[in-house]
Amino acid sequence: MKSKSVKGFSKFSKSEKISWLISNYLHNDPEAESIISEFRLQNHSVQKTLDGFSENTISNFIIPYGLAPNFLIDGEVYCVPMAIEESSVVAAAASAAKYWQDRGGFTTKIIGTVKIGQVHFKWSGDKQLLYRLFPTIRELLIDNTAHITQNMIKRGGGILNAELLDFTDEEPGLYQIRAYFETCDSMGANFINSVLECFADTLETIFLHHKDIPDEHRDIDIIMSILSNYTPQCLVRAEVSCKISELGTFANGMLAHQLAEKFRMAVRIAQIDPYRATTHNKGIYNGIDAVVLATGNDFRAIEAAGHTYAARDGQYRSLSYCEIEDETFRFWLEVPLALGTIGGLTSLHPLAKKTLEILGNPSAEKLMRIIASVGLAQNFAAVKSLVTTGIQQGHMKMHLMNILNQLQASDSEIEATVRFFEDKVISFAGVRDYVDSLRQS
Ligand code: MEV
Numbered sequence: 001m002k003s004k005s006v007k008g009f010s011k012f013s014k015s016e017k018i019s020w021l022i023s024n025y026l027h028n029d030p031e032a033e034s035i036i037s038e039f040r041l042q043n044h045s046v047q048k049t050l051d052g053f054s055e056n057t058i059s060n061f062i063i064p065y066g067l068a069p070n071f072l073i074d075g076e077v078y079c080v081p082m083a084i085e086e087s088s089v090v091a092a093a094a095s096a097a098k099y100w101q102d103r104g105g106f107t108t109k110i111i112g113t114v115k116i117g118q119v120h121f122k123w124s125g126d127k128q129l130l131y132r133l134f135p136t137i138r139e140l141l142i143d144n145t146a147h148i149t150q151n152m153i154k155r156g157g158g159i160l161n162a163e164l165l166d167f168t169d170e171e172p173g174l175y176q177i178r179a180y181f182e183t184c185d186s187m188g189a190n191f192i193n194s195v196l197e198c199f200a201d202t203l204e205t206i207f208l209h210h211k212d213i214p215d216e217h218r219d220i221d222i223i224m225s226i227l228s229n230y231t232p233q234c235l236v237r238a239e240v241s242c243k244i245s246e247l248g249t250f251a252n253g254m255l256a257h258q259l260a261e262k263f264r265m266a267v268r269i270a271q272i273d274p275y276r277a278t279t280h281n282k283g284i285y286n287g288i289d290a291v292v293l294a295t296g297n298d299f300r301a302i303e304a305a306g307h308t309y310a311a312r313d314g315q316y317r318s319l320s321y322c323e324i325e326d327e328t329f330r331f332w333l334e335v336p337l338a339l340g341t342i343g344g345l346t347s348l349h350p351l352a353k354k355t356l357e358i359l360g361n362p363s364a365e366k367l368m369r370i371i372a373s374v375g376l377a378q379n380f381a382a383v384k385s386l387v388t389t390g391i392q393q394g395h396m397k398m399h400l401m402n403i404l405n406q407l408q409a410s411d412s413e414i415e416a417t418v419r420f421f422e423d424k425v426i427s428f429a430g431v432r433d434y435v436d437s438l439r440q441s
Pocket residue numbers: 086279280281282283284286382383386391
């Protein structure tokens with residue numbers, strides 16, 4: 001491996017990076033360069049923008065961008081763009097959207113929009129003194145951030161509060177300032193982190209000069225200042241409901257009340273068992289992540305928050321709930337979604353910008369409502385398939401198309417193969433043999 005190390009790689013030009021890569025890791029494969037350049041954009045200025053998002057970029061990794069229309073959410077119909085590579089996700093979202101469009105659509109509620117940041121520090125002085133001084137400290141901390149917060153305050157946001165938390169039982173001298181923020185339509189990571197770093201500087205100054213701090217305790221050790229991606233107070237609920245009799249009938253002759261009960265039990269299982277809950281919630285994030293990504297938001301942050309929220313009572317559980325009462329089927333999702341519709345990638349990535357335009361340039365709150373509804377739709381489609389036909393039927397149809405693409409099948413070969421495999425188990429070898437047989441005949 002030693003010979004494959006490199007110095008000053010970030011200073012190489014793009015073509016130097018590619019040549020180095022091909023000769024060191026791709027056995028001088030003559031096709032490698034063309035594959036890498038095939039995925040680069042012809043439009044140099046857009047490519048330059050994309051390159052600017054990250055470091056050491058040599059190409060783009062492209063994933064499909066699809067549309068799920070007919071999302072009726074709080075009385076408005078949306079066509080939702082989704083960026084995802086997994087077969088069946090967009091088809092399932094679109095079909096659940098259509099299904100619920102005919103039954104009143106999705107209704108949503110914003111439960112909160114508060115975000116959180118933390119300054120962790122160590123101090124070996126008197127705890128009572130620290131708590132006594134904290135109201136004064138808090139005022140100074142907030143006042144000193146005026147140059148950072150003034151625009152956010154004009155937009156209706158800013159710092160909502162800051163509190164002092166004591167972790168000294170777990171670690172001697174460890175405290176935290178936990179601050180609460182409203183960041184309006186921006187995700188707010190830069191804003192929050194700038195405020196926190198300013199808090200940290202101010203804290204050091206206060207401890208250095210405050211008359212009540214004893215000289216032997218003027219040293220405060222700032223460990224780190226960073227927003228928390230756990231946002232349980234930036235929360236949205238999306239819901240669907242209808243009379244059981246309106247649910248319709250399902251595959252294999254399943255009746256509405258049978259579907260409703262099995263569905264409720266499937267969601268209940270995901271409340272009880274973390275192994276099932278993880279897969280269940282993964283299905284929800286199939287939908288959520290795809291829209292988060294398409295809008296240029298940070299899907300890692302969104303998922304991290306959701307999984308912590310799912311474990312908030314100490315056990316990892318389903319993020320969605322189902323209830324049957326008075327012959328009514330009710331299915332809902334409660335999920336933390338800290339999103340932005342201005343700033344960051346949302347305005348820099350040309351396709352993310354288009355996604356927001358397709359969604360009617362929503363506020364962050366509206367985007368929370370849309371994305372939670374897509375997560376719920378995705379969950380509905382997955383659980384409905386699981387308790388009726390099983391998941392493989394839909395997956396295999398898409399899988400068949402992927403195999404046919406790989407075999408470079410013609411339109412007539414596709415048509416014949418799809419017909420032939422309608423009632424058969426699909427495998428790569430089976431499809432390849434059938435296409436071969438068509439080609440030979
Ligand atoms: C597959 O990507 C997602 C599902 O496994 C979700 C679920 O089981 O609920 C189908």
